[in-house]
Amino acid sequence: MATQLSQPHASIRLLTIISLAISALFYINHVRAETESIQTGRELAHSYDHGNCLACHAAPTDKHAVTLANIAPPFIDMKRRFPSKEDLFKQVWDARDTYPKTIMPPFGAHNILSEAEIRKIIEYLYTL
């Protein structure tokens, strides 16, 4: 009896293992999705034709960011400076909402980037 208490029924053990494996898979997928977002976000931000953020902004902590740009504030310490992802989203979607005279292109409002693409760029910005 004692053994039955300390050693659960084989089928229960199997269930536990399976559910652990499934959640591990979910977790791995989640992490992979997150790094994929960051990766795509970085590609967009660095690209010359689609995001092209580096035309105006420098990203001094990203050693792959090649630019001399000094038109706009550099991307530094973004998570701390922009604790709200929604604020960042608004800035990239249509910077004119916060500052009507801005020269920053309205990436969302003018269909340069999709909502999903902007969210990925923001994941990337949070790593800077």
Next chain:
Amino acid sequence: MLAILLAFMHTQAVGTPEEDRAVFLSTFAVNIPGIPVSQYVHGSMMLSTDALNQYDSIMDFPPFQEVIDRGQEIWETPFKNGNTFAECFENGAVNIAGKFPLYNEKLKRVITFEMALNSCLEQNGEMPMNYIDPETMGALSAYARSLSDGMLMQIEVASASAMNKYELGKTLYFRRIGQYNLACASCHLTNGGRYFRDELLSPTIGQAVHFPVFRGGERLYTLQMRYQRCMEAVGAVPFESGSEALNNLEYFHSYLSNGLPLQSSVYRR
């Protein structure tokens, strides 16, 4: 002072052409401090000794000399009626390009140097040239403008109707266009002297005096072709070369370079 400047940078202020020029100059004095205005003619090369050295060595033996020679040939070949281009212009067109574009009171419009070349052709019963054809108008204007090398730009805005065209050009210069919603002013006034990616943005003052340019040493761009290129770059459909919109823009744009020496043609990256 800074507040006045900032207000101007994004909106169009009402001022005389001389007041406009003063505002442009003081904006650049902040962004590119210590660089004499005479250096602005070098545009994106002005902050780099390397780029200027490379420029000098290319200009010693310009790879585009052959195009200019072809332009000279067109210039010197008599029309079917025996007349030549030189006869259409005061002083055989020596030291004259710095007065273009000019406002013609009778025609009530802005006349660019290229339009004057075309009207010379038409007056002599010849076919006008296509403004964006590097082989004909490009080569011809490159040579004809070189007859004014060293002349100081001296655009005049001498009447209310001339001022009206200047204002129209200025409005276009400050208008946000294209998917990227940028104006000429966004890049070449507000950010003249700063880096866009790895390109130094040339200040508006000094841009108009050295066209046509040969990009990469071989691709000829007239001034209006360059405007079109920048319009495409921001996702806008450019106005046509020779259109009233670009002529008025060229009038405003060229006025800002008054006092700087002309040079045709030059190498550009």
